[in-house]
Amino acid sequence: MKLYLFDDRIADGWDPFSLSRPCSELLFGTMRLRQRIERFAGRPATGALSRSWLADFVEGDAPPVLVDASAIPGDGARLFVSSRAVPDPAVRFEGFEGNDRAAVLELGEEVVGCYVPAGEPTPAAEWFAAPQPVPGWETYSVSGRTLGAVWELVVGSPAQTTADIETMRPEESAPPAGVELRGSGRLVVGREVRIEPGVLFDTSEGPILIGDRTEVRTGSRIAGPFVCGPDSRLLGGVLDGVTAGPFSYLRGEVEESVVLGYTNKAHDGFLGHAYVGSWVNLGAMTTNSDLKNNYGTVRLQLPGGEVDTGLTKLGCLMGDHVKTGIGTLINTGSVIGAGSNLFGGAMPPRWVPPFSWGSGDSLTEYRSDAFLSTARIVMERRGQSFDDSVERWLSAVWGVGRGSMA
Numbered sequence: 001m002k003l004y005l006f007d008d009r010i011a012d013g014w015d016p017f018s019l020s021r022p023c024s025e026l027l028f029g030t031m032r033l034r035q036r037i038e039r040f041a042g043r044p045a046t047g048a049l050s051r052s053w054l055a056d057f058v059e060g061d062a063p064p065v066l067v068d069a070s071a072i073p074g075d076g077a078r079l080f081v082s083s084r085a086v087p088d089p090a091v092r093f094e095g096f097e098g099n100d101r102a103a104v105l106e107l108g109e110e111v112v113g114c115y116v117p118a119g120e121p122t123p124a125a126e127w128f129a130a131p132q133p134v135p136g137w138e139t140y141s142v143s144g145r146t147l148g149a150v151w152e153l154v155v156g157s158p159a160q161t162t163a164d165i166e167t168m169r170p171e172e173s174a175p176p177a178g179v180e181l182r183g184s185g186r187l188v189v190g191r192e193v194r195i196e197p198g199v200l201f202d203t204s205e206g207p208i209l210i211g212d213r214t215e216v217r218t219g220s221r222i223a224g225p226f227v228c229g230p231d232s233r234l235l236g237g238v239l240d241g242v243t244a245g246p247f248s249y250l251r252g253e254v255e256e257s258v259v260l261g262y263t264n265k266a267h268d269g270f271l272g273h274a275y276v277g278s279w280v281n282l283g284a285m286t287t288n289s290d291l292k293n294n295y296g297t298v299r300l301q302l303p304g305g306e307v308d309t310g311l312t313k314l315g316c317l318m319g320d321h322v323k324t325g326i327g328t329l330i331n332t333g334s335v336i337g338a339g340s341n342l343f344g345g346a347m348p349p350r351w352v353p354p355f356s357w358g359s360g361d362s363l364t365e366y367r368s369d370a371f372l373s374t375a376r377i378v379m380e381r382r383g384q385s386f387d388d389s390v391e392r393w394l395s396a397v398w399g400v401g402r403g404s405m406a
Helices: 032-040 127-129 157-168 368-381 388-403
Strands: 001-004 045-049 078-082 084-085 103-107 108-116 138-142 144-146 180-182 188-189 198-202 209-210 220-223 224-228 233-240 251-253 258-261 271-272 274-277 297-300 305-307 316-318 335-336 358-361 362-363
Touching: 032 045, 032 078, 032 084, 084 103, 103 144, 144 258, 224 233, 251 305, 297 335, 368 388
Parallel strands: 001 045, 001 078, 103 138, 180 198, 188 209, 198 220, 209 224, 220 233, 233 251, 251 271, 258 274, 274 316, 316 335
Antiparallel strands: 078 108, 084 144, 103 108, 297 305, 358 362
């Protein structure tokens, strides 16, 4: 049996992240959505059905992006699962492999995938856009949840981190001399981690997991639920309820935010209730608001119009490869498109189109050649290859992002 992931119509609308990556490659809790589904299925994904311009997407161990469901061979059993599905950590797919009957996967009251035995045709692209029950097919029920609106990746991540760590139950670590530990939750420290004296770990509200080869400097107060990926640097300040991927450099005040990885926030400034993509650089004192002055609900400004989130706390959603200059201020509920370069200190609009360049409302197009040149420099500084496939992927994203503005 082969495992395939797919982005449905709801995931397609997860701005600003769906422009530049399959949604299965977004971080939620201690792992990416893909990794959750791979754990559930008991095998790595063979491919991810996603948007056509992501055909050359390449990142880490992500599977190749497939853009044509009909091209998937039908000579073996196939398991298709929505990237929005979050099966309970202890749940595993079993009971259908080797079965000759097709079945839909149901999580709660929502269809999130299907099992297709060998010889049965793969569903049409329309089915993957909006999965529905299929007459004559069985139903396989899965416990867990689905993610609906894109902001659920922010507000749900701390609780998911706690559930993940409690399920994994990794061996707890004793803090080194000169480091204070408060609370009765789990502290898990990876290999070759360097922690300077004067660090406080607070597990009163949730566990803390520090990835391998991470550096934690004096003056850091880290409160759970907290997880950071390997090769990160926690450079000082208050880091509370944070979920961060590999090579995350964090300093200042960061509250209940998700940082996808390879992102640099090495200076003071506030980041709250935000989701930040990969390869982002936040200039010194870049600060976002996550609470309106009237304490009302936060409305996101999206390409299709305003959406009321129903939340009183929500900061910004910031796409991949965004750069901000020193002193950049970001309003409550802002959405900043991938590849944008903002500077000058003036507050940008709450919807920043992809690949924008400029200050405040004076935004122009960030030229493709300039964007690609910067992306190459940034990625190679972290030891990541910027080869022809990366250039094709980012060039295609640029074309779609700027074309949508026409």
